[in-house]
Amino acid sequence: MSSSRLPLLLCYAAMATIAAAVNLLPVFLTRLSVDLGGLSAEQLGRIGAVTMGGLVTGIIVSGPLADRMGARLFAVGGNALAAVGLAWLALAPGYHTVLAASLLLGIGAGVLDMVLSPIVAALQPDRRQAAMNMLHSFFCSGAMVIIGLASLALYLNLSWRILAAIVGVWPVIVGIGFLRVPLPTLVAEGDVRTPMRTLMRRPAFLLSLAAILLGGSTEVGMAFWLPAYAERTLGYTPEAAGLGLMGFTLAMTVGRLGIVALPRTLGPVKLMLWCCAFSVVLFAVASFSTHAGIALAACVLAGLTGSCLWPSILAVTADRFPAGGATMFALLAAMGNAGATFMPWLIGGVADGYGMRIALATAGLCPLIMIGVLLAMHERPTAIPAPAV
16 A cells, blocks of 8 residues: 555545534434423534534644644544544533533544645645545545434434444544554645745635635535424424435535546636535525425535535635645634534524524525635636745
């Protein structure tokens, strides 16, 4: 096996750790509400917000450190924190402990989210768009496995605590794998990292931050609430609702893997423009169709149209600012996850006041706004070179 093959495989496996942290509880939202004494939509949304808030915290704190200390500590540490969070979740006696475990899970996932993209970008600098979409397709694959296991647990009437304990073995194995594998430096040999203050003065980089914020909101807003929406509003059983989320993640996987087969002449920004336009239509159909099957199909297909947004923004930004290092990826991931943090909570709050259909339609504004941001990005394609040594 080549020296880059094993690190890539471990990065793919670690994306499944992030998937477990983010996707395990959403399938159990209705069961959590019952088990923990009856929770409101806002309280359920808060679980997702706390997880994503921890994720953003992990990204922001660890990003600048990784440029100085290297990738290994954070690849191992992120898996370790996720394993502890899953164990704590398995033992949680009440709602506040679930929130605390979700926070720790989020921090571990955030550390991994920060470090995996720059590792892969350094390993495959000549094909970053395909490489980023391939990496993030394993988030979707991992999510499908987690959702499938959760749906099976619901069918067998097994507790979410038992599943958390079982899944907790995975990050332990992946973390051990990262202990000895060779990892690249996060800025190319001979380059000097572009300072963050330089990046923040570049309009093209600020547009990237805005785009990934909206991309994260688009993706996670639908993913987090799809099972509860399918069950409470569309009238599906909990098992069928969980399978709906699995369909969403399968569509995301297909979309991200399909990027590899697309001609390079299409360009990532044009691709994202088309995907945002279709996403707006699908969110509208999912929110307002009176036919439950059509509405659920639109929810699932939104996974396909939204699949390329996050990884393609990472690839475009890495190509334009090649010496940004882990700090740049950390800021991008933090902004994307800030959207993913805010949107589930916002949907829950809107649902309490106006109903779930209006709440889901509110999330559909994100890809609509993102179209304007992408058009502005398309007019600013110029990269900045790496600083001279």
